[in-house]
Amino acid sequence: MTQQIPSTEPELAAVRNFRDVGGLPTVDGRRVRYGQLFRSGHLAHATQEDAAFLASLGLHTIFDFRNAADQRLEGPDVELPGVRNVNLPLTDPADGAEFWKMVRDGDIDQLRAILSDGKAANRMIGSYRTIIKERTAEHSQVLHALAEDSVPALMHCAAGKDRAGLSIAVTLLALGVERDAILADYLESNAAHRRYKVHRSSSSASAYSPEVMELLSPLFDARAEYLNTAFETIEATWGGVDAYLDQGLKITPELRDRLRERLLD
Secondary structure, eight states: OOOOOOSSOOOOSSOOSOEEOTTOBBTTSOBBOTTSEEEESOOTTOOHHHHHHHHHTTOSEEEEOOOHHHHHHHOOOOOOTTOEEEEOOOOOTTSSHHHHHHHHHOOHHHHHHHHTTTHHHHHHHHHHHHHHHHOHHHHHHHHHHHHHTOOSEEEEOSSSSSHHHHHHHHHHHHHTBOHHHHHHHHHGGGSTTTSOOOOOSOOSGGGGOHHHHHHHHHHHOOOHHHHHHHHHHHHHHHSSHHHIIIIISOOOHHHHHHHHHHHBO
16 A cells, blocks of 8 residues: 655644654554554544544544543533544543642642652653553453454544553554654654643643643653553563563454554555
8 A cells, every 4th residue: 555644744723732643663664554543632622623624534433531520621522423432531640630620729839749759750650550550451442443443543532642642552562563663652742732731720820830830740741751661561560562462452463463454554
């Protein structure tokens, strides 16, 4: 198949962190097919133009990894005609609604108490480890769906960085994508136009002071140490990617072959 490389990335008005993961190289010299696997932040605020663009992708399935608290905060995704929506809530990367309420509403002393001295980064590292170890059923469901009939597919969470980022990474591991390429795609979420807009309840300047933003930054960064924690957890728990896919996710070699046929050139 001739590989179609998009000349420009679309600029969506109200959907953050959208991208096609096509073009990433596998260890055996193939590449992820363009137009089959997309990732983004939530679609709740998509404009009519955004929705029209998303509809033009010919999506079969949208995987939404947000939980009920996320959906209450941001709202449901816009509906796209003919697209199946699958909600698979994953562990919130920062431990749930109460934590995020404090992030939004807390004063500087509260934020220092819960986020300073490496606590914010450690919280993120812990959540990545938990998702890999405890959300095997959800990741198995995603891979089975992709192998069967669910492409083209879009995966998203709130920011499109953590829960969607891990689900994309797991999919790319199953496809045999080079580890460095998986990490490079993950780190693209740090680009200024992709980053999730920090929500703070106060409109005062102090709510977004340099100290506040520094305290919050580990929650909204895509850091190599976070994704590497996921890789290390796979090695420590299952002994390697093949065993993780086989024993953890119940992905047979035959299903991996089908997945590769659907998603690789």
